[in-house]
Structure formats: C-alpha cells, structure tokens
Amino acid sequence: MNPVRVFALAQGAVDHLPESAGRAVFDVVGTFAGLLPIGGTKQLRKNQARLRPGMKRREALALSAKAMRSYMRYYYESFRLSRWDEESILARVSGCTTEHVREELQSGSVTGALMHAGNWDLAGAWANIDLATVHTIAEKLEPPELFQGFLSFRESLGMTIYPLVKGGGALRSLEADMRENHIFTPMLADRDLSASGIEVTLAGIPMLVAPGPALLAQRTGCGLYPVYISYEKLTGSRRAAAGTKWGTRIDILPAVRATTTPHSAPAEREVDIARMCQEWVDTITPYLLDHLEDWHMLQKVFVEDLDPARLAKSRAKAAAAARGEDVNSADSQERQANLSSGCAQSGDAQPTGTRREHSLPDNRVDEA
Numbered sequence: 001m002n003p004v005r006v007f008a009l010a011q012g013a014v015d016h017l018p019e020s021a022g023r024a025v026f027d028v029v030g031t032f033a034g035l036l037p038i039g040g041t042k043q044l045r046k047n048q049a050r051l052r053p054g055m056k057r058r059e060a061l062a063l064s065a066k067a068m069r070s071y072m073r074y075y076y077e078s079f080r081l082s083r084w085d086e087e088s089i090l091a092r093v094s095g096c097t098t099e100h101v102r103e104e105l106q107s108g109s110v111t112g113a114l115m116h117a118g119n120w121d122l123a124g125a126w127a128n129i130d131l132a133t134v135h136t137i138a139e140k141l142e143p144p145e146l147f148q149g150f151l152s153f154r155e156s157l158g159m160t161i162y163p164l165v166k167g168g169g170a171l172r173s174l175e176a177d178m179r180e181n182h183i184f185t186p187m188l189a190d191r192d193l194s195a196s197g198i199e200v201t202l203a204g205i206p207m208l209v210a211p212g213p214a215l216l217a218q219r220t221g222c223g224l225y226p227v228y229i230s231y232e233k234l235t236g237s238r239r240a241a242a243g244t245k246w247g248t249r250i251d252i253l254p255a256v257r258a259t260t261t262p263h264s265a266p267a268e269r270e271v272d273i274a275r276m277c278q279e280w281v282d283t284i285t286p287y288l289l290d291h292l293e294d295w296h297m298l299q300k301v302f303v304e305d306l307d308p309a310r311l312a313k314s315r316a317k318a319a320a321a322a323r324g325e326d327v328n329s330a331d332s333q334e335r336q337a338n339l340s341s342g343c344a345q346s347g348d349a350q351p352t353g354t355r356r357e358h359s360l361p362d363n364r365v366d367e368a
Contacts, residue, residue: 014079019244023076030072034065040298041068046305047297050205051289066293070231073246074119074296081122082156086129091241093126093248094232101184101225101252105132109178110222112186112252113213113280115288117295118229120188121154123250128158132184135160135177137170137212171212178220186227187212189280191301195314198277199303203285206303214276218269219262223255226280228287230294253283 014022033041045064049055055063084092104110109132114120128134138151138161154161160177162170174185189210192198197208217224227250234247256279260272288295300306 010075011079014076019080022080023073023244023246026072026076027069030069031065033072034068035061043300043305044068044296044298047295047301048292050302051203051292063293067296070118070294071296071298073231074121077119078121078153081125082153088242089122089125089129091238092234092244092246093122093130093250095126095130096249096251098131098252100255101223102131104223104255105182105184107182108222109181109183109185109220110225110255111178111213111216111220112184112225112227113189113209113284114186114227114229115190115284115295116188116297117288117291118231118250119248120186120229121157122248123227123229124154124159124186125157126248126250127184127186132182133158133160135162135174135183135185136187137162137164137174139164171215175216175219178216178222185213185216187216189213190297191299193300193306193311193314195317198274200274200278200281202281202302203289207301208303208306209277209281211273211277213280214256214258214273217256217276218258218260218272221258221261223257224276224280225255226253226284227251228253228284228291230287230291251287253287256280256283 013025017025034044035041041064044067045060048063048067049060052063081089101110114123124134124136136159138154151161151163162168162173164170177183178185187210189212190207192208192210196211198211198214199206200209201207213224216222230249230251232247232249233245234242238247239245256276258272258276260269262269264272303311
C-alpha cells in the first residue's frame, strides 16, 4: 500500500476519534505488530535480545509487544501533536536535569545525541518552547510526498529542518546557525550504516553511530548532550492537565566535550570524534537498558547483523575519499574491491574493546 495513503488514513482516524479511543486503537495495532513474525518486529526482537540476553520466548514476545505499543504511541501523538497548545505540551513532557544545558544556552548553542526512543517529535516541540529554538536534520524519505509531509509537520512546530542529502551541506548549515544564534541542535544518532558511521560498543556490543553531533561539538566548541526520551505514566494534577495517562520524560545527561578543534591534526580529530561517540553512548546506555521498550529500533544496527562485504566496501570507499582518490575510477574501484575482500575475510564483527580506524575527510562530513 502507498505509504502516503496509509499516513493519510491514520491522520484521518486520529482527527475523528477522541484521544482515549484513538490511543486504544493504536495500542491494539502495536500489540498485534509486536507479536507477529514480520520483518521489522523480528529485527526489533533480535536487537532487544542482544541487550537483554537470556529471555524466554514469552518474555521476548511480551517485550516486543510493549515496544511496538510504545512505537504506535509515538505515531499517535505525532499525528495529534499539531492540535496541542503550548500548555498541553508542557503538561505532557518532563524535562529532567536540564540545569547545565540551560546555563550553556545562555552563552551559546548546544548539540544533542538522541536515540530512536520515545517521541522525539514531541521532545523537539517541548524544547522549542521551554529550552531553545530547535534546528536539526532529517533523512530524506521516499516517496517525496511522504518526506514533505514530515518536513512540513516539524516546521509547523517551530523547528528548522535541513534535509540530509548527499552534498546538501546540512551539517555545515547547522554549524553556521549555531554560530549565529543560541540554538539546540538535537540529532538522531544511534544508527549510521554509511561510510562515515563510527563504531562504538553499546553494552559491550559493536554498533555504528552517526558522527554528526560529535562533529558539531568539535567544530563549535559546544557541549554534546546525550538525550534519552522515554514514556512515563502520569498521575494527579499533571495527568489532569495533560488529559492522558501517558507523558514523555526527557533525560538530558552530562555533556561530552571535544578536546580538539578544527585546527587540530586530522588524525587527532578522528580519534576525538570516536571518543566522544563512545562517551555519549556509554552515558546513555543505563537509560536505554532501563527503558528498552521505548527504543524503536526495527532495523539492523549491530555490526554482527550487517553484511560484511557491503560494510567493507563502504569503508573502503571512505578510505579512498580520504586519500583524495576518485572513488569511481577503475583503479580506485579495484583497490576498494581488494580492501573489501580482505576486510570481509577477516570477519566484520570485532572483539569487544577493539576499534577500526575511520576516515572522516572534510569533504564527506555532510553525509554523516
């Protein structure tokens, strides 16, 4: 079915049903999706099992059903978000440990590293009201009408959005905005299978994350704040003000900071980017493990699940670009094939505690 049509039907249902009824419908959809052996749910269970090993089948199914209800809650709230006023948004969202980020925003901009957890759109709307103007990037989706719908929706919440396209300069645009204004640039960074993905370990398991937040912190000197978003049940006056039992909790954790600048040696900058990425992942890990049901990761994210040949080819292409080679030339392609073959033969997954070298040449960072 056409995804644009699906989203239009879902939006229509949300618009015509009372909130309690709409949430109930989306809960049922989430429960069934979480129990069925469909592709995305199967990968979700596989990701969850890596982080919560030893679950029995019944426990694994219960967790995936709970996670898909959380995911459907995200969609329901996003469809309804444009109808909520500022007072309603503030009642539904609890921003925790925000003192340090608020203090830094008095003198400049900050960036954030987020996971695909909770409701990041609602979190962005809250930040735009209660923290600072939000500027961020969004991956371009197909078909174009679907992406334009998401783009218009987020812009209607007051956010500035740059499409993430090859050669589009999205990261440079964010950097320029951060220098001109006091803004918050949160970025979903828990998955990057491109050549610029940085290998880290999440609870001891190798995965690839996006370097964007670390690059912004390095270039501007601002703090990189790990942010974990989860759902919480509301009670008392807050539940009455929100008009629902479900609220969103945003934990803004201690900042990770660069020890290098854009003027540092390239090798030093790369090492520092890898360190910052590992630090924000380490900082956020306990929150993820405590609220694993709110991590909506239905795609492959851990290195052991990836195609070794494709991953090696991507990394060889990045290395060729770092050397200033034409990655489409015959000689370059032959070298990439040789490198890919060698990497694939050595195995894609690395033992815990090891790290591959990554190349992040300046002419490729906007694809990060």
